[in-house]
Amino acid sequence: MRKPEDKFNNNKVKLRKGLWPRExxxxxxxxxxSDGQGCRTDIARNAGLQRCGKSCRLRWINYLRPDLRRGAFCPQEELLILHLHSILGNRWSQIGASLTGRTNNEIKNFWNSTLKKRLKNTTTITTSTSSSLNNTDSTSNPIRGGTIFPVLHEQHVDIATTYLCADISSSSSPPSTSMLCPSTLAVNRFDQSPRQHINDPYDMSGGAQFPFNGGIGMVVVVAFFTISSTSTARLGSSPMAAFKICLLTVGEFSTEYLGLLLGAKKNSTMLQEPIIQRFCKKLVWWKASSLSLARRVVGMDESLRFWHDTWLGGYPLKNIPCEEEKNDGCIWLGNEEGTYSVRSCVSFLNEVLMAWKMFCALFVDTNPKLFHRLCSGLDGLGSKLSHLDVHTSTNLQFDCLLSDPSLAYIHWNAKKVIPSSPGWSPPPLGFLKINLDGQWRMSGIKVE
DNA sequence: AACAGGCGCAACCGCTGTCAT
DNA sequence: TATGACAGCGGTTGCGCCTGT
Incomplete structure (x- = not known):
């Protein structure tokens, strides 16, 4: 058994408490x-201090350690604390792990004495700023009506407003990244430097490498992490395998995500156009590299005409029998290289998955129910992606990523049918579905 | 100048999990 | 396996300084 602490205080010398004098x-x-090893009892005794070991330890950890960084918190640190607290709550040790040289106690005090009050005071300002931003959008950017990312939108405004309400006049230097946790997965995802062009025109991952664009004069904090457990509704029990905060500079407030305009109506032209553009790019590659190898293309009359007229545009398709196919609107039969579609989509889908996980984190405190629901769906999708065999066709519920992944996933697993909802129509098993909003609901593709 | 109240910060308290005995 | 000290964490307290009256 360990030696009791009282053993070294059995002469009942009264232990000092309170502030520490210089001596x-x-x-x-x-x-x-010189000799700082050992338990805290040893420290108190060997250093010749009439303090309890715990007091010595705390004094060293919180005040005397040479690697501590004293002084006021810089705006970047404030921003980081604000955002980490929005994700982690009062887990000061986890927050402190991201701020080199700052103690948990220091961060906790700073939060309780300064940031918490500032947040409280800016609540009303946030509301008014949010509405004024929306007004700005309506003039410079014709986004009106419902949004596909309403909560995300508000979160951005919240964070940005909070930061703007702080004193940022002294922060002319770019945000430091040295204080950030190392991340293996997400570090390069938001690298703002231009990325090497990808040769494969089908590869859409480039569209997701830096999904935020815009310029309303705001600051956006983007947090990346991976969730390793389905069952955790909160992030506290170390489910974060990788974590990264990306501080975008002033003037880069997001108006787009993955090439889609934030705040656009779900079925608006503005939202559809970038999707259509991407889809057209896909088709170009399909036509050039794979469709030309197809033996035959089959499908139901209506959907086949739709595909032919709308997308294939006179491409010399061979041998097109109008066979009726249950559960499917269009089947393309090709050679054995048909798994190309799955393989080339994986990277992009993983990007989207990452982004969705990021957004989930924003809901952990404001809407835990939604957070849990999203996490469940994403874990299912992530699991599917991780086990994806590039040599087999796999049903990827691609479109649900732009609506509610959990809802879509649960619906599909429970009913195994295509729902009537126009917002989501999963393809039959073995099909890669490429439509994003249900507009092209006859687009299930299979290559045999 | 004196006092009260607010504030920031350092330190303490109490709890939980871990580990040595 | 039981026990108790230790390490770590988050909440709370109290002291000293500042500011307004």
Missing amino acids: EDEKLIKYML
Whole structure:
């Protein structure tokens, strides 16, 4: 059994409490720097201090350690604390792990004394700023009506407003990244430098490498992490395998996500156009590399005409029997290389999955129910992606990523049928579905 | 100048999990 | 396996300084 602490205080010397005078600090520093190993009882005894070991330890950890970074918090640190707290809550140790040289106690005090009050005071400002931003959007950017990412939109405004309400006049330097946790997965995702062009025109991952574009004069914090457990509704029990905060500079407030305009109506032209453009790019590659190898293309009359007229545009398709196919609107039969579609989509889908996980984190406090629901769906999709065999056709519920992944996933698993909802129409098993909003609901593709 | 109240910060308290005995 | 000290964490307290009256 360990030696009891009282053993070294059995002469009942009254232990000091309260503030530490300079002499005691010097004794403790001298001891810790020269021979600082051992338990806290040893420290108090060997340093010649009439303090309890716990007090010595706290004094060293919170005040005397040479690697501590004293002084006021810089705006970047404030922003980081604000955002981490929005994700992690009062988990000061986890927050402190992201701020080099800051103690948990220091961060906690700073939060309780400064940031919490500032947030409270800016609540009303946030509301008014949010509405004024929407007004700005309506003039410079014709986004009106419902949004596909309403909560995300508000979160951006919240974070940005909070930051703007702080004193950022002294922050002319770019955000430091040295204080951030190392991340293996997400570091390069938001690298703002131009990325090497990808040769494969079908590869859409480039569209997701830096999904935020815009310029309303705001600051956006983007957090990336991976969730390793389905069952955790909160992030506290170390489910974060990788974590990264990306501070975008002033003037880059997001108006787009993955090439889609934030705030656009779900079925608006503005939203559809970028989707259609991407889809057309896909088709170009399909036509050039794979469709020309097809033996035959089959489908129901209506859907086949739709595909032919709308997308294929006179491409010399061979041998087109109008066979009726249950559960499917269009089947393309090709050679054995048909798994191309799955393989080339994986990277992009993973990007989208990452982005969705990021957004889920924003809901952990404001809407835990939604957070949990999203996480469940994403885990299912992530699991499917991780087990994806590039040599087999796999049903990827691609479109649900732009609506509610959890809802779509649960619906599909429960009923195994295509729902009537126009917002989501999963393809039959074994099909890669490429439509994003249900408009092209006859687009299930299979290559045999 | 004196006082009260607010505020920031350091330190303490109490709890939980871990580990040595 | 039981026990108790330790490490770590988050909440709370209290002291000293500042500011307004």
